[in-house]
Amino acid sequence: MLKFENINVSYGSVQILWDVNFEIDDGEIITIIGPNGAGKTTIAKTLMGLLKPTSGIIEFDGKQIHQAPTHQIVKDGIALVPEGRDLFPRMTIMENLQMGAYTSSEKEDTLKWVFDLFPRLEERQNQSAGTMSGGEQQMLAIARGLMSRPKLLILDEPSLGLSPILVNKVFEIVKTLKSQGVTVLLVEQNIHHALEVSNRGYVLETGRITLEGASSELLDNKHVKEAYLGM
Ligand code: ATP
Numbered sequence: 001m002l003k004f005e006n007i008n009v010s011y012g013s014v015q016i017l018w019d020v021n022f023e024i025d026d027g028e029i030i031t032i033i034g035p036n037g038a039g040k041t042t043i044a045k046t047l048m049g050l051l052k053p054t055s056g057i058i059e060f061d062g063k064q065i066h067q068a069p070t071h072q073i074v075k076d077g078i079a080l081v082p083e084g085r086d087l088f089p090r091m092t093i094m095e096n097l098q099m100g101a102y103t104s105s106e107k108e109d110t111l112k113w114v115f116d117l118f119p120r121l122e123e124r125q126n127q128s129a130g131t132m133s134g135g136e137q138q139m140l141a142i143a144r145g146l147m148s149r150p151k152l153l154i155l156d157e158p159s160l161g162l163s164p165i166l167v168n169k170v171f172e173i174v175k176t177l178k179s180q181g182v183t184v185l186l187v188e189q190n191i192h193h194a195l196e197v198s199n200r201g202y203v204l205e206t207g208r209i210t211l212e213g214a215s216s217e218l219l220d221n222k223h224v225k226e227a228y229l230g231m
Contacts, residue, residue, distance in 0.1 A: 001026045001183055002047075002152060007056035007066075009039075009046050016042045017053075018207045024152065024185060029178050031186045031194040031215065033228060034204035040187040041083055043204070044156045047185075048080045049073045061151070077151035081158060083187075085141040089130025093121050093140055096129050100147030107147075114143045117176065135166035142173060152183045159190045171197050191228045195219045203228075 002024040009017040016039045024030045032040050045051045047058065049070040058066040065073055079100075088096055097114065101107045115122035118139050124132070129140055138158060145153055155174070159167040171193050174184055178197075188194035195201055195215040203211035203224065211221065218224050225231040 001028075001061060002185075003057070003059040004043070004047070005057045005059070007043075007046060007053045007058065009042055009051055009053050015054075016207050017046070019056075020204070020207070020209055022202050022209065022212070024183060026151075027178070027181060027183055028200065029174060029184045029186060029198040031188055031191075031198040031201040032204055033188060033191045033194060033201060033218075033224075035227075036189075038204045039207040040204055041156055042207075044080055044082070044154050044185075044187055047073075047078060047154060074148050074150075077149075078154065079145040079148045079150035079152075080154045081141045081145040081156065083156040083160065085137055087129045087137055087141060087144070090128055092126050092128055093132075094125040096140055096144050097121070097125075097147050100144035106149070110147055110149055114146050117146070117173065118143050135162055135169065138162060138166070138170060139173070142170075146177075146182075150182065152185060153177065154185045154187070156187045157189060158186070159188065159193065167193060191224070192219070 004020060004022050007017055007020045008015065032043060034040055046053055049068055053066055057064060060076060060078060065076060101110060120136065121140060121143055129137060158170045167190060174197050177184055186194050186198060195218055198215045201215045201218045202209050
Protein backbone atom coordinates (compact mmCIF):
# COMPACT_ATOMS: atom_id res chain seq x y z
CA MET A 1 0.00 0.00 0.00
CA LEU A 2 2.73 2.48 0.98
CA LYS A 3 6.42 2.66 0.14
CA PHE A 4 8.67 5.23 1.75
CA GLU A 5 11.89 4.96 -0.27
CA ASN A 6 15.26 6.54 0.55
CA ILE A 7 13.61 9.61 2.05
CA ASN A 8 15.79 12.50 3.18
CA VAL A 9 14.19 15.48 4.93
CA SER A 10 15.79 18.64 6.28
CA TYR A 11 14.67 21.65 8.28
CA GLY A 12 16.73 24.33 6.55
CA SER A 13 20.31 23.15 6.62
CA VAL A 14 19.69 20.57 9.35
CA GLN A 15 19.01 17.10 8.00
CA ILE A 16 16.51 15.14 10.10
CA LEU A 17 15.71 11.97 8.09
CA TRP A 18 18.51 10.02 6.45
CA ASP A 19 17.64 7.53 3.69
CA VAL A 20 14.58 6.28 5.53
CA ASN A 21 12.89 3.23 4.02
CA PHE A 22 9.78 1.42 5.16
CA GLU A 23 6.73 -0.27 3.72
CA ILE A 24 3.17 -0.84 4.81
CA ASP A 25 0.98 -3.56 3.35
CA ASP A 26 -2.77 -3.33 3.09
CA GLY A 27 -4.41 -4.21 6.42
CA GLU A 28 -1.25 -4.07 8.54
CA ILE A 29 -0.58 -2.20 11.74
CA ILE A 30 2.95 -0.84 11.59
CA THR A 31 4.74 0.84 14.46
CA ILE A 32 7.60 3.30 14.32
CA ILE A 33 9.31 3.56 17.67
CA GLY A 34 12.22 5.68 18.74
CA PRO A 35 13.38 8.21 21.32
CA ASN A 36 12.40 11.89 21.53
CA GLY A 37 13.66 13.87 18.60
CA ALA A 38 14.43 10.82 16.43
CA GLY A 39 12.24 12.14 13.61
CA LYS A 40 9.02 10.18 14.04
CA THR A 41 6.74 13.20 13.70
CA THR A 42 8.85 14.33 10.76
CA ILE A 43 7.97 11.06 9.01
CA ALA A 44 4.26 11.64 9.71
CA LYS A 45 4.42 15.21 8.38
CA THR A 46 6.34 14.13 5.30
CA LEU A 47 3.76 11.44 4.54
CA MET A 48 1.03 14.10 4.69
CA GLY A 49 2.91 16.47 2.36
CA LEU A 50 3.45 19.00 5.14
CA LEU A 51 7.19 18.64 4.63
CA LYS A 52 8.77 17.87 1.25
CA PRO A 53 11.66 15.43 1.05
CA THR A 54 14.92 16.68 -0.45
CA SER A 55 15.19 13.28 -2.13
CA GLY A 56 13.39 9.95 -2.23
CA ILE A 57 10.02 8.65 -3.30
CA ILE A 58 6.75 8.05 -1.46
CA GLU A 59 4.34 5.77 -3.27
CA PHE A 60 0.79 5.20 -2.05
CA ASP A 61 -1.60 2.86 -3.84
CA GLY A 62 0.69 2.83 -6.88
CA LYS A 63 0.88 6.62 -7.12
CA GLN A 64 3.81 8.91 -6.24
CA ILE A 65 2.67 11.40 -3.62
CA HIS A 66 5.86 13.01 -2.27
CA GLN A 67 5.27 16.23 -4.24
CA ALA A 68 1.46 16.24 -3.80
CA PRO A 69 -0.33 18.87 -1.71
CA THR A 70 -1.79 17.74 1.60
CA HIS A 71 -5.44 18.06 0.55
CA GLN A 72 -4.74 15.71 -2.38
CA ILE A 73 -3.03 13.20 -0.07
CA VAL A 74 -6.10 13.25 2.21
CA LYS A 75 -8.32 12.65 -0.84
CA ASP A 76 -6.05 9.79 -1.90
CA GLY A 77 -6.78 8.13 1.45
CA ILE A 78 -4.27 9.07 4.15
CA ALA A 79 -5.25 10.85 7.38
CA LEU A 80 -3.12 12.02 10.28
CA VAL A 81 -4.16 12.24 13.92
CA PRO A 82 -1.43 14.61 15.06
CA GLU A 83 0.51 14.54 18.29
CA GLY A 84 -1.26 16.92 20.67
CA ARG A 85 -4.56 16.34 18.78
CA ASP A 86 -5.00 19.85 17.32
CA LEU A 87 -8.73 19.92 18.01
CA PHE A 88 -10.78 23.10 17.71
CA PRO A 89 -11.55 23.55 21.43
CA ARG A 90 -14.40 26.07 21.08
CA MET A 91 -16.17 24.04 18.44
CA THR A 92 -18.52 21.20 19.33
CA ILE A 93 -17.71 17.55 18.87
CA MET A 94 -20.00 17.48 15.83
CA GLU A 95 -18.31 20.53 14.29
CA ASN A 96 -14.86 19.01 14.85
CA LEU A 97 -16.03 15.82 13.14
CA GLN A 98 -17.43 17.77 10.23
CA MET A 99 -14.06 19.49 9.78
CA GLY A 100 -12.59 16.03 9.22
CA ALA A 101 -15.19 15.16 6.61
CA TYR A 102 -14.65 17.97 4.14
CA THR A 103 -13.42 15.57 1.46
CA SER A 104 -15.98 12.85 2.06
CA SER A 105 -19.10 12.49 -0.05
CA GLU A 106 -20.67 9.94 2.31
CA LYS A 107 -20.77 12.04 5.47
CA GLU A 108 -23.90 10.50 7.00
CA ASP A 109 -22.69 6.90 6.64
CA THR A 110 -19.26 7.85 7.92
CA LEU A 111 -20.72 9.65 10.92
CA LYS A 112 -22.76 6.58 11.79
CA TRP A 113 -19.66 4.38 11.53
CA VAL A 114 -17.66 6.75 13.73
CA PHE A 115 -20.44 7.02 16.34
CA ASP A 116 -20.66 3.20 16.43
CA LEU A 117 -16.94 3.14 17.24
CA PHE A 118 -17.19 5.99 19.78
CA PRO A 119 -20.72 6.03 21.28
CA ARG A 120 -19.69 8.64 23.85
CA LEU A 121 -19.05 11.17 21.10
CA GLU A 122 -22.60 10.73 19.84
CA GLU A 123 -23.99 11.30 23.34
CA ARG A 124 -21.93 14.48 23.68
CA GLN A 125 -22.03 15.75 20.13
CA ASN A 126 -23.09 19.28 21.13
CA GLN A 127 -20.46 19.70 23.85
CA SER A 128 -17.47 21.88 23.02
CA ALA A 129 -14.32 19.84 22.44
CA GLY A 130 -12.20 21.87 24.88
CA THR A 131 -14.37 20.84 27.84
CA MET A 132 -13.85 17.11 27.36
CA SER A 133 -11.33 14.99 29.26
CA GLY A 134 -7.94 14.18 27.71
CA GLY A 135 -9.05 10.66 26.83
CA GLU A 136 -12.26 11.86 25.20
CA GLN A 137 -10.30 14.45 23.24
CA GLN A 138 -7.98 11.74 21.96
CA MET A 139 -11.00 9.66 20.86
CA LEU A 140 -12.39 12.73 19.10
CA ALA A 141 -9.07 13.34 17.35
CA ILE A 142 -9.07 9.73 16.09
CA ALA A 143 -12.73 10.00 15.09
CA ARG A 144 -12.07 13.23 13.18
CA GLY A 145 -9.23 11.48 11.34
CA LEU A 146 -11.62 8.70 10.36
CA MET A 147 -14.17 11.13 8.93
CA SER A 148 -12.20 11.34 5.66
CA ARG A 149 -12.59 7.54 5.32
CA PRO A 150 -8.83 6.94 5.14
CA LYS A 151 -7.31 3.74 3.84
CA LEU A 152 -4.25 4.56 5.97
CA LEU A 153 -4.59 6.25 9.35
CA ILE A 154 -1.45 7.69 10.97
CA LEU A 155 -1.61 8.03 14.74
CA ASP A 156 1.18 10.20 16.16
CA GLU A 157 1.68 9.40 19.87
CA PRO A 158 -2.00 8.64 20.55
CA SER A 159 -1.35 7.43 24.09
CA LEU A 160 0.65 10.48 25.22
CA GLY A 161 -0.56 11.87 28.55
CA LEU A 162 -3.37 9.34 29.01
CA SER A 163 -4.07 7.20 32.07
CA PRO A 164 -3.34 3.45 31.75
CA ILE A 165 -7.04 2.62 31.29
CA LEU A 166 -7.38 5.12 28.46
CA VAL A 167 -4.14 3.96 26.90
CA ASN A 168 -5.65 0.46 26.76
CA LYS A 169 -8.78 1.92 25.19
CA VAL A 170 -6.76 3.66 22.47
CA PHE A 171 -4.97 0.43 21.59
CA GLU A 172 -8.29 -1.47 21.61
CA ILE A 173 -9.57 1.04 19.04
CA VAL A 174 -6.48 0.41 16.91
CA LYS A 175 -7.25 -3.33 16.96
CA THR A 176 -10.90 -2.69 16.06
CA LEU A 177 -9.86 -0.49 13.14
CA LYS A 178 -7.58 -3.23 11.87
CA SER A 179 -10.44 -5.74 12.05
CA GLN A 180 -12.49 -3.31 9.96
CA GLY A 181 -9.82 -3.11 7.27
CA VAL A 182 -8.21 0.25 8.14
CA THR A 183 -4.43 0.16 7.84
CA VAL A 184 -2.70 1.95 10.70
CA LEU A 185 0.72 3.54 11.10
CA LEU A 186 1.40 4.00 14.78
CA VAL A 187 4.11 6.38 15.94
CA GLU A 188 4.65 5.69 19.62
CA GLN A 189 6.84 6.00 22.65
CA ASN A 190 4.63 3.51 24.49
CA ILE A 191 6.67 0.79 22.90
CA HIS A 192 5.39 -2.24 24.73
CA HIS A 193 1.75 -1.57 23.87
CA ALA A 194 2.54 -0.46 20.34
CA LEU A 195 4.51 -3.60 19.53
CA GLU A 196 1.83 -5.77 21.10
CA VAL A 197 -0.89 -4.51 18.73
CA SER A 198 1.20 -4.17 15.58
CA ASN A 199 2.33 -6.66 12.96
CA ARG A 200 5.74 -5.17 12.28
CA GLY A 201 7.85 -2.36 13.60
CA TYR A 202 10.73 -0.07 12.71
CA VAL A 203 13.14 1.54 15.16
CA LEU A 204 14.11 5.10 14.22
CA GLU A 205 17.20 6.58 15.89
CA THR A 206 18.62 10.02 15.00
CA GLY A 207 16.74 9.99 11.72
CA ARG A 208 17.80 6.53 10.57
CA ILE A 209 16.02 3.18 10.64
CA THR A 210 18.29 1.04 12.78
CA LEU A 211 16.16 -2.08 13.24
CA GLU A 212 13.08 -3.59 11.66
CA GLY A 213 11.14 -6.78 11.99
CA ALA A 214 8.05 -8.56 13.19
CA SER A 215 6.79 -6.87 16.36
CA SER A 216 7.18 -10.10 18.33
CA GLU A 217 10.86 -10.22 17.28
CA LEU A 218 11.42 -6.59 18.25
CA LEU A 219 9.84 -7.19 21.66
CA ASP A 220 12.44 -9.91 22.11
CA ASN A 221 15.35 -7.92 20.69
CA LYS A 222 18.19 -7.20 23.12
CA HIS A 223 18.70 -3.57 22.01
CA VAL A 224 14.96 -2.81 22.14
CA LYS A 225 14.68 -4.42 25.57
CA GLU A 226 17.63 -2.48 26.97
CA ALA A 227 17.12 0.88 25.29
CA TYR A 228 13.33 1.13 25.27
CA LEU A 229 11.78 -1.35 27.64
CA GLY A 230 14.14 -0.77 30.58
CA MET A 231 14.88 -4.49 30.85
P1 ATP B 1 9.04 13.48 19.79
O1 ATP B 1 8.73 12.10 20.23
O2 ATP B 1 9.75 14.27 20.83
O3 ATP B 1 7.90 14.19 19.15
P2 ATP B 1 10.07 12.83 17.17
O4 ATP B 1 10.80 11.53 17.00
O5 ATP B 1 8.67 12.89 16.70
O6 ATP B 1 10.18 13.28 18.68
P3 ATP B 1 10.51 15.11 15.48
O7 ATP B 1 9.44 15.92 16.10
O8 ATP B 1 10.27 14.53 14.14
O9 ATP B 1 10.94 13.94 16.47
O10 ATP B 1 11.83 15.98 15.47
C1 ATP B 1 13.05 15.51 14.88
C2 ATP B 1 14.11 16.60 14.97
O11 ATP B 1 13.71 17.71 14.17
C3 ATP B 1 14.33 17.14 16.38
O12 ATP B 1 15.71 17.33 16.54
C4 ATP B 1 13.60 18.46 16.35
O13 ATP B 1 14.20 19.39 17.22
C5 ATP B 1 13.74 18.90 14.91
N1 ATP B 1 12.61 19.74 14.47
C6 ATP B 1 11.30 19.42 14.57
N2 ATP B 1 10.54 20.43 14.07
C7 ATP B 1 11.39 21.38 13.63
C8 ATP B 1 11.24 22.67 13.00
N3 ATP B 1 10.02 23.13 12.71
N4 ATP B 1 12.35 23.37 12.73
C9 ATP B 1 13.59 22.88 13.02
N5 ATP B 1 13.81 21.68 13.59
C10 ATP B 1 12.73 20.94 13.90
